[in-house]
Amino acid sequence: MKVREIMTKDLTAVEKSIPVRELIFILNTAQMPNVPVVDEDGRLTGFISEKDLIRAALPGYFEMLHSTSFIPDMNQLAKKLAQIADEPIERFVQTTVISVTEEDDDLQAADLIIRKGVKNLPVVGEDGRLVGRVRRIDLLRHFL
Amino acid sequence: MIVTMTLNPAVDKMYWVEALKIRDVTQEEFLTRATRSTTSAGGKGVNTSVFLSRLGMDSVAMGFVGGHTGHVVVRDLRDEGVTTNFVWTHGETRVNVTLLQEGREHSPNLIDESGQTILPEEVDRLMRRYRRMLNRATWVVLGGSLPPGVDPGIYGELARMAKDAGAKVILSAGGEALSRALEACPYIVKPDTREQMTLDGKRLTSVDAIVEAGKHVIACGAEIVIISHDVTGDIAITGDDVWEIRSSTPTSKFKNLVGADDAFLGGVLYKLVQGAPVSEALKFGLAAGLASAESEEKICRDLAVIEEEMRDVTLVQL
Numbered sequence: 113m114k115v116r117e118i119m120t121k122d123l124t125a126v127e128k129s130i131p132v133r134e135l136i137f138i139l140n141t142a143q144m145p146n147v148p149v150v151d152e153d154g155r156l157t158g159f160i161s162e163k164d165l166i167r168a169a170l171p172g173y174f175e176m177l178h179s180t181s182f183i184p185d186m187n188q189l190a191k192k193l194a195q196i197a198d199e200p201i202e203r204f205v206q207t208t209v210i211s212v213t214e215e216d217d218d219l220q221a222a223d224l225i226i227r228k229g230v231k232n233l234p235v236v237g238e239d240g241r242l243v244g245r246v247r248r249i250d251l252l253r254h255f256l
Numbered sequence: 257m258i259v260t261m262t263l264n265p266a267v268d269k270m271y272w273v274e275a276l277k278i279r280d281v282t283q284e285e286f287l288t289r290a291t292r293s294t295t296s297a298g299g300k301g302v303n304t305s306v307f308l309s310r311l312g313m314d315s316v317a318m319g320f321v322g323g324h325t326g327h328v329v330v331r332d333l334r335d336e337g338v339t340t341n342f343v344w345t346h347g348e349t350r351v352n353v354t355l356l357q358e359g360r361e362h363s364p365n366l367i368d369e370s371g372q373t374i375l376p377e378e379v380d381r382l383m384r385r386y387r388r389m390l391n392r393a394t395w396v397v398l399g400g401s402l403p404p405g406v407d408p409g410i411y412g413e414l415a416r417m418a419k420d421a422g423a424k425v426i427l428s429a430g431g432e433a434l435s436r437a438l439e440a441c442p443y444i445v446k447p448d449t450r451e452q453m454t455l456d457g458k459r460l461t462s463v464d465a466i467v468e469a470g471k472h473v474i475a476c477g478a479e480i481v482i483i484s485h486d487v488t489g490d491i492a493i494t495g496d497d498v499w500e501i502r503s504s505t506p507t508s509k510f511k512n513l514v515g516a517d518d519a520f521l522g523g524v525l526y527k528l529v530q531g532a533p534v535s536e537a538l539k540f541g542l543a544a545g546l547a548s549a550e551s552e553e554k555i556c557r558d559l560a561v562i563e564e565e566m567r568d569v570t571l572v573q574l
Contacts, residue, residue, distance in 0.1 A: 121338070122330075122339065122340045123341035124340075124341065127384065134381075138344060141326075141344035141345070142344050143327070152387070152388060152391075154388045241392065
């Protein structure tokens with residue numbers, strides 16, 4: 113079966129110029145863990161997730177620590193998030209995007225979702241414009 | 257691509273009752289039990305998108321949604337196969353209630369909420385998304401009431417942007433929102449006359465008044481004006497023709513009038529997209545509206561039923 117037959121036909125996307133605060137609002141209200149980033153023509157240019165924002169709010173040395181107990185100030189995440197809240201999301205966007213096309217097979221989408229460990233994949237049309245997304249639940253619903 | 261814009265969508269909650277007991281005051285009579293109920297996404301553009309999807313035509317539904325009821329709207333549209341592109345807001349999408357009494361389905365009782373208040377930044381967000389969509393739009397349907405907080409000039413602005421991008425605009429609205437959008441010369445204008453039989457301040461009390469008001473809008477730059485004359489008949493005015501579209505279907509056959517007007521618009525659009533002449537599109541539109549009114553379901557999903565209904569539709573030059 114083709115991706116277009118199982119995908120969620122939703123075009124919710126953001127531009128790289130919106131502030132972090134607005135992105136958090138969109139992710140929360142739309143109940144999406146991540147969102148595609150598009151240009152003014154609707155073409156997919158990137159991807160940004162809750163994980164990217166948490167990573168951006170953590171101190172740079174965090175990955176070297178074995179435990180959060182080594183962090184001197186536990187409010188650092190909140191402080192850093194407040195600092196970047198009005199910054200454009202551009203700096204935190206993943207520009208290497210994994211996507212599928214409407215004509216790809218369902219199995220190909222399932223393979224990418226499992227191997228890359230992502231919750232969903234943007235779906236693009238022949239012209240590179242966003243046409244929807246395939247969520248893990250779309251695949252599960254479809255395969256049942 | 258067809259884009260429908262519903263700035264004030266709703267969750268349509270419909271209740272079928274044997275008898276309404278609103279006027280009764282005794283404790284025993286206070287409760288009215290519904291024999292049946294349905295919940296669906298609603299609003300003019302939303303209903304038009306659902307109609308098109310049921311006939312196999314793709315469209316993208318846009319507008320504002322918020323809160324739990326916003327998710328109900330989006331989920332229902334996705335289940336209907338409509339592509340969604342809504343701006344999420346701080347508020348809660350409204351709920352519109354329809355009470356259909358057995359034997360009086362042709363005269364439903366409606367309770368419509370005014371809708372959530374939209375913030376200026378939410379309007380900005382919608383405009384950015386809309387601009388992006390216009391790059392691939394061929395038709396834009398603008399329809400329905402405006403939620404609080406939105407400037408009545410917004411339909412004019414949306415129509416101008418669509419025309420500049422090369423898309424044809426269908427506008428179905430009422431009051432000031434309609435009057436101010438006429439300057440942008442939409443391709444099709446269908447005044448929402450449910451609350452006021454007026455167009456651009458002119459009262460539509462007779463066939464002559466309807467034709468005169470329609471011609472005035474055509475002179476302003478619109479291509480087609482469609483005005484509801486009565487439940488089973490509309491008047492359409494173009495640059496060359498004035499038609500009365502009428503059906504012999506008795507109103508006693510109506511089971512649910514909600515959404516019938518939007519199915520009409522969807523029917524006209526469905527045929528025009530396929531390259532049909534305006535006269536055929538108008539007949540198909542009325543047939544689609546009547547087929548919806550005759551089904552308990554809000555929007556008719558059966559093309560064969562609409563085509564059957566078309567046999568009773570006539571188009572007469574006035």
